[in-house]
Structures are given as structure tokens and as C-alpha cells.
Amino acid sequence: MEKTFAMVKPDGVKRGLIGEILKRYENKGLNLVAAKVISPSLDLLQKHYEEHKDKPFYDDLIRYMSSGPVFAMILEGDNAVKMVRLLNGPTKIEDAQPGTIRGDFCTNTTFNIVHGSDSVESAKREILLWFPEYMNKI
Numbered sequence: 288m289e290k291t292f293a294m295v296k297p298d299g300v301k302r303g304l305i306g307e308i309l310k311r312y313e314n315k316g317l318n319l320v321a322a323k324v325i326s327p328s329l330d331l332l333q334k335h336y337e338e339h340k341d342k343p344f345y346d347d348l349i350r351y352m353s354s355g356p357v358f359a360m361i362l363e364g365d366n367a368v369k370m371v372r373l374l375n376g377p378t379k380i381e382d383a384q385p386g387t388i389r390g391d392f393c394t395n396t397t398f399n400i401v402h403g404s405d406s407v408e409s410a411k412r413e414i415l416l417w418f419p420e421y422m423n424k425i
């Protein structure tokens with residue numbers, strides 16, 4: 288079964304939206320395999336967002352992601368990678384329709400409340416980064 292990595296970002300945790308967001312993933316048919324509340328280190332965030340290190344929004348992104356604990360998850364199901372990203376909604380907030388998590392709860396592209404891996408390969412990399420204890424299980 289396909290697995291993906293998803294995360295409720297610091298503003299989602301602060302706003303008490305973990306349950307609401309997890310309910311949407313579970314309602315869709317995805318199963319929670321592992322989860323934890325974690326205050327990510329700078330090193331972990333830099334590795335997670337390595338592909339964006341030269342982008343103009345990178346410093347704001349790292350500052351935002353360092354602003355409090357996140358809720359990190361491994362989810363499993365048919366097309367899990369794609370399903371989580373459909374439920375999350377598009378990156379650009381002006382494109383995020385009501386009905387998606389970003390469309391329903393965000394007004395700003397930086398403070399966009401959720402993360403989902405963008406491919407099966409990214410999911411493997413991110414699961415090992417955030418859940419190294421799963422090393423032998425995926």
C-alpha cells in the first residue's frame with residue numbers, strides 16, 4: 288500500500304486544527320500509520336526543504352516552520368501521495384478552492400497549514416527524515 292508523509296504545520300497546531308485535518312484524511316480512506324508532535328530542529332527543516340534553499344521565500348519558510356511544534360504523520364492508502372495533495376489544495380493560496388484544507392483555513396501562501404509529499408520518492412525520503420525509526424519498515 289502506498290505511503291506518504293504529511294504534516295500539520297505550526298499555525299495549524301496552534302489553531303487546534305489537528306483533529307479537523309486528520310479527520311479529512313481519514314474520511315477520504317487514508318489510514319494513519321504513525322504520528323507524533325515534534326518541534327523540528329533547524330537541521331531537520333533545512334534537509335526537508337533542501338530543494339527550496341535558493342528561493343526568495345526560503346528564510347520566511349524556515350522561520351515559519353520553526354515557530355512551534357508540528358504534527359507529523361505517515362498515511363497509507365491507494366494513491367496516498369496524490370490524495371493528500373488533493374485534500375491539501377494547491378500551493379498558491381489564490382488557487383486553493385473552498386473544500387480543500389488550504390482553501391478552507393488559509394489566506395496566505397506562506398502560512399499554509401499543511402504539507403504533503405509531492406511524489407512517492409519524496410515520501411520515502413521524508414518518512415525516513417521525520418521517522419528514522421521506520422528505516423526497516425518501508
Ligand code: GTP
Pocket residue numbers: 339344348377378396397398399401402403404405
Ligand atoms: P509543501 O507541502 O509544504 O511542500 O507545499 P507545496 O508542495 O504545495 O509547495 P512547495 O514545496 O513548492 O513549497 C514549500 C513551501 O514553501 C510551501 O508550502 C509554502 O509554505 C512555501 N512557498 C512555496 N512557494 C511560495 C511562494 O511563491 N511564496 C511564498 N511566500 N511561499 C511559498
Ligand code: MG
Pocket residue numbers: 403404405
Ligand atoms: Mg512541497
